[in-house]
Amino acid sequence: xxGIVTTRDQARLRVESLRRRQVGPVSFALTSGECLxxxxxxxxxxxxxxxxxxxxxxxxxEAWLDNRPRAAMPPPVWRRRVVHVPxxxxxxxxxxxxxxxxxxxxxxxxxxxxxxxxxxxxxxCSTGERQRLALVRAIAVAxxxxxxxxxxxxxxxxxxxxxxxxxxxxxxxxxxxxxxxxDAEQASRLGTRHARVHDGRFEWGAxxxx
Amino acid sequence: xxxxxxxxxxxxxxxTLLAAEAVLSMLFGLGLHRPLLVATSRMxxxxxxxxxxxxxxxxxxxxxxxxxxxxxxxxxAAREVAARPxxxxxxxxxxxxxxxxxxSSTALTVILALTTAIQPTxxxxxxxxxxxxxxxLGSVLSAASLSLDHVLDRAAGDRAAIEARxxxxxxxxxATAGLRLDATRRxxxxxxxxxxxxxxxxxxxxMTGQILAGADPIQSVKYQILLMLxxxxxxxxxxxxxxxxxxxxxxxxxxxxxxxxxxxxxxxRSRLR
Numbered sequence: 001x002x003g004i005v006t007t008r009d010q011a012r013l014r015v016e017s018l019r020r021r022q023v024g025p026v027s028f029a030l031t032s033g034e035c036l037x038x039x040x041x042x043x044x045x046x047x048x049x050x051x052x053x054x055x056x057x058x059x060x061x062e063a064w065l066d067n068r069p070r071a072a073m074p075p076p077v078w079r080r081r082v083v084h085v086p087x088x089x090x091x092x093x094x095x096x097x098x099x100x101x102x103x104x105x106x107x108x109x110x111x112x113x114x115x116x117x118x119x120x121x122x123x124x125c126s127t128g129e130r131q132r133l134a135l136v137r138a139i140a141v142a143x144x145x146x147x148x149x150x151x152x153x154x155x156x157x158x159x160x161x162x163x164x165x166x167x168x169x170x171x172x173x174x175x176x177x178x179x180x181x182x183d184a185e186q187a188s189r190l191g192t193r194h195a196r197v198h199d200g201r202f203e204w205g206a207x208x209x210x
Numbered sequence: 211x212x213x214x215x216x217x218x219x220x221x222x223x224x225x226t227l228l229a230a231e232a233v234l235s236m237l238f239g240l241g242l243h244r245p246l247l248v249a250t251s252r253m254x255x256x257x258x259x260x261x262x263x264x265x266x267x268x269x270x271x272x273x274x275x276x277x278x279x280x281x282x283x284x285x286x287a288a289r290e291v292a293a294r295p296x297x298x299x300x301x302x303x304x305x306x307x308x309x310x311x312x313x314s315s316t317a318l319t320v321i322l323a324l325t326t327a328i329q330p331t332x333x334x335x336x337x338x339x340x341x342x343x344x345x346x347l348g349s350v351l352s353a354a355s356l357s358l359d360h361v362l363d364r365a366a367g368d369r370a371a372i373e374a375r376x377x378x379x380x381x382x383x384x385a386t387a388g389l390r391l392d393a394t395r396r397x398x399x400x401x402x403x404x405x406x407x408x409x410x411x412x413x414x415x416x417m418t419g420q421i422l423a424g425a426d427p428i429q430s431v432k433y434q435i436l437l438m439l440x441x442x443x444x445x446x447x448x449x450x451x452x453x454x455x456x457x458x459x460x461x462x463x464x465x466x467x468x469x470x471x472x473x474x475x476x477x478x479r480s481r482l483r
Contacts (some may be wrong), residue, residue: 008396058462075376075464090372090374091370092368105473134374138378198257
């Protein structure tokens with residue numbers, strides 16, 4: 001929504017001067033229910049930005065959640081509230097269900113996953129199934145902010161639409177999204193704010209950063 | 211004990227089989243005689259030297275000298291632990307981990323044995339302390355190096371799984387629990403195999419040595435059991451410590467997985483062991 005300016009105090013997620021190697025500085029602020037869509041060429045540094053926000057790599061800059069500085073929070077607490085779903089999903093046990101406290105059947109069904117998916121072995125799931133399961137798993141921890149790296153990359157158009165629908169539900173429920181996508185149309189469908197990454201720098205779309 | 215004393219001639223006779231094989235290798239140009247000659251010579255020289263060093267240390271029986279020798283042995287073992295993995299931690303991490311895991315598990319098991327089960331007077335009597343430290347070190351060394359190698363080798367491969375857990379808000383300790391357990395298990399494997407096969411597949415070395423030296427089999431077995439228990443305890447401790455310390459070195463105060471603290475893979479050192 002161009003024209004709506006997020007002030008510092010309202011911000012759910014605020015990042016300032018994030019910088020790592022060739023990427024950054026990146027600064028922005030997002031309120032509850034906003035979606036920042038980030039596009040840009042491969043290798044421009046989109047994924048690096050998400051990893052910096054999740055505090056996965058050493059970098060400069062600081063981030064705040066509801067005005068609480070990240071540095072003042074234990075990393076697991078930050079990461080439980082600001083959940084990053086990378087493009088490549090990771091699994092550490094044999095079956096799907098073991099990765100969940102309680103398997104969210106409704107969300108899985110909404111994404112078109114088969115009813116028996118919970119009982120399946122991870123090794124038997126396709127890349128696209130794993131990608132959707134990783135999203136469902138992230139939503140299951142009820143994060144305040146979701147950092148999504150190409151959430152529909154391995155999906156056909158119909159399934160991608162289901163994912164977008166679920167993300168819209170999340171936005172409506174107040175979750176803040178940072179969406180990295182190579183798909184400009186998807187970015188314009190979901191994003192309330194838009195940025196392009198070029199050579200590691202943010203180029204803002206309709207409205208300037210705060 | 212009525213041990214049969216060996217003369218140099220006895221040893222020379224024992225060498226005839228190897229010598230004949232070396233001659234055959236020379237005749238047929240197989241090139242096997244060189245490594246055999248080198249290894250045989252090394253073995254004889256090293257063992258004779260060690261024999262004289264031990265005789266000297268036993269004669270002097272000074273605690274400081276014994277400690278020096280044991281520390282030297284531990285340092286050599288730590289270097290071996292550090293050298294085997296293909297991956298290295300920056301800043302001499304491998305050597306520090308090798309030393310910490312090997313030294314603490316060896317010290318604990320050896321001191322435990324000397325002060326409780328064996329109880330020589332004084333407890334540090336070199337005839338007991340040094341061979342015991344040597345045996346424990348051999349076992350603990352392979353445990354620690356296997357465990358360290360596993361962590362350093364798998365950390366990069368398991369990155370997606372470990373980071374997936376970190377990203378869901380799991381602590382680094384939880385996220386790496388599986389790797390730590392696998393590495394510990396890997397380190398334990400040799401001693402578990404050794405204990406399982408003891409007496410059935412092989413007669414363990416200490417027992418064989420004692421029986422050859424004229425001791426009663428049951429007494430030898432008791433000694434062997436004591437040693438196996440010590441080696442088992444030491445190996446588990448060394449494996450766990452090596453894995454835990456290596457993982458600690460792969461994270462920072464923000465609970466990240468710091469693969470950048472691993473040095474680039476270098477070509478595998480081929481080792482015939």
